[in-house]
Amino acid sequence: MRIMIIGGTSGIGLGLAAHYAAHGAELALCGRDVTRLDGHPLASAPGVRTYAFDIADRAAVAGAMQDFGAAGLDMVIVTAGQYVDAAGLAAQPALGLRLAHTNIGGLVAAFDAAAAVMREQGRGQIVAVASIAGLLKAYPDGSLYSASKRAAIGICDTYRKALAPLGIALTTIVPGYVDTARLRELNDGDAGGKPFLLAEDDAIRRIVDAIERRAVRCVFPWQLHWLVRLFNLMPSGLRNLRRK
Ligand SMILES: NC(=O)c1ccc[n+]([C@@H]2O[C@H](COP(=O)([O-])OP(=O)(O)OC[C@H]3O[C@@H](n4cnc5c(N)ncnc54)[C@H](OP(=O)(O)O)[C@@H]3O)[C@@H](O)[C@H]2O)c1
Numbered sequence: 001m002r003i004m005i006i007g008g009t010s011g012i013g014l015g016l017a018a019h020y021a022a023h024g025a026e027l028a029l030c031g032r033d034v035t036r037l038d039g040h041p042l043a044s045a046p047g048v049r050t051y052a053f054d055i056a057d058r059a060a061v062a063g064a065m066q067d068f069g070a071a072g073l074d075m076v077i078v079t080a081g082q083y084v085d086a087a088g089l090a091a092q093p094a095l096g097l098r099l100a101h102t103n104i105g106g107l108v109a110a111f112d113a114a115a116a117v118m119r120e121q122g123r124g125q126i127v128a129v130a131s132i133a134g135l136l137k138a139y140p141d142g143s144l145y146s147a148s149k150r151a152a153i154g155i156c157d158t159y160r161k162a163l164a165p166l167g168i169a170l171t172t173i174v175p176g177y178v179d180t181a182r183l184r185e186l187n188d189g190d191a192g193g194k195p196f197l198l199a200e201d202d203a204i205r206r207i208v209d210a211i212e213r214r215a216v217r218c219v220f221p222w223q224l225h226w227l228v229r230l231f232n233l234m235p236s237g238l239r240n241l242r243r244k
Contacts, residue, residue, distance in 0.1 A: 002072050002127075004028040004065065006110055007079030007131070008056055009036045011180035012129060015204040016077055021045055028068040030055075031080070055080045056098075063115040069117035075211070076114040077127040080106060083145045083186060096144055103148035112157045117167060123167040127211055128156050132176045132224055137232045149231045160216065162165030171210055176224035178203040196224045 003020050007013035008029035014037075017027055026047040028099045030039065034050040037043040043050070049068065053060035055078070063111075065073070081232060084095040107128060117122030136142065153172060160170040177183060177194035184191045186237025189198055210218035219225045 001025040001074050002027075002068070003028065003075040004051075004073065004114075005077045005079065006030045006061070006106075006123075007081065007129075008077075009034055009050075010232065010239065011182050012175075012178060012200070012203060012207070013077065014042070016079070016207060017042055017048075018203055019208055021048060026071075026105050030064060050204035051228050054102075055110055058109040058112070061093055061106075061109045063117065065110075065113035065117055072121065073114070073117045073124060074126065075125045076110060077078075077129070077211075078107060078110045079129040080110075081129065081131075081149075083182075085143060085145075099144055099148055100215065101109075103145070104151050107155055109154055111120065111163075111170075113155070115159075115163055118168045119166045121167075125169045125171065125211070125214065126159070126163070127173060127207075128152065128170045129173045129175065129207075130156065132174050132219060135174060135219070135225070135228050135232075154216075155180070159165065171215050173207050173210060174219040175203055175218060177219050192237055195227070198219045199213035212224075 001020065003025050005013045005017050005027065008017045010032035017029055017244060021027055022044055023042055027166055028049050030051045032052060032054050036054045037050060042048050051064040053064055055061055080102060082099045084099050089096050111126060114124065114126050130152040131149040133146040134153045136146050152176065156170055156172040163170055177191060177197045179191050179197050206220050
C-alpha cells in the first residue's frame with residue numbers, strides 16, 4: 001500500500017501516518033515544513049519519505065505526486081487545513097487568502113494531481129478531511145473556516161462523481177472537534193470545553209474505518225452532527241445569534 005498524506009506532519013495526518021506505517025504501508029508525508037518531523041520515529045522509518053511543499057502550489061503538488069506515484073499510488077489523504085477567526089482576519093488580512101488557498105484551492109490541486117497519477121492505474125482512493133463546521137448553513141457571523149469547509153465538502157462531491165468512472169473513489173471525512181495539538185493551541189492550551197471532543201486516537205480509528213469501507217462521507221460524532229442539523233433548522237433570526 002502506497003499512501004501520500006498531505007498534512008502528514010502533525011495532528012490527524014500524522015496519526016493516520018502512524019496507523020498505516022504500523023500496517024506496513026509505504027508513506028509520503030507532506031507539509032510546508034517537514035522538519036516538524038525531526039525526532040519523530042516515523043521520520044527515519046523505512047518506507048517513509050517526506051516532501052516539503054505548499055498545497056496551494058499546484059506545480060509542487062503535481063511534482064511530488066508524480067515522484068512518489070511513479071512506483072504506484074493507492075491512496076492520497078488530504079488533511080492540510082488552516083483556521084483563522086474574525087479577530088485574526090482583522091489583524092492580518094493576508095491570512096484569509098492563505099486559508100482559502102489551502103482549504104479550497106489546495107484541495108483542488110491535490111485532487112487534480114492525484115487523479116493524474118491514478119487515472120493511469122485505473123484505480124485509487126482519495127480521502128479529504130473537511131469539518132463538521134462545513135455542514136453549518138451560512139449565517140452572517142459564520143467563519144471563513146466554515147465557508148471554506150462548506151466549499152470543500154461540495155468540491156469533494158463534485159470530484160467524487162467526476163473520478164468514479166476512472167476507478168478512483170473519494171471519501172469525505174467530516175469530523176467534529178478532535179483533541180489535536182493545533183486545536184489546543186487555538187484554545188489557549190485546552191480544548192476540553194469543546195462539545196463532544198474526541199481523543200485523537202478515537203478519531204483516527206473512525207477515519208480508518210470509513211476509509212476501509214470506502215464510505216462516501218463519514219460525519220462524526222453523531223451528537224454534534226445532530227446539533228448542527230438542529231441549528232440549520234432554526235429560523236435565521238435565531239441562527240444569527242451564534243458567534244464565530
Ligand atoms: N482538530 C480538529 O478539531 C478538527 C476538526 C475538524 C476538522 N479538522 C480538520 O482536520 C485537518 C487536520 O487538522 P489538525 O488538527 O490535525 O491540524 P494540524 O495539526 O495543524 O495539521 C495540519 C497539517 O497540514 C499541514 N498544512 C497546513 N497548511 C498547509 C499548506 N498550505 N500546505 C501544505 N501543508 C499544510 C501542516 O503542516 P505545515 O504547517 O508544516 O504545512 C500539518 O501537517 C484540517 O484540515 C482541519 O481543518 C480538524
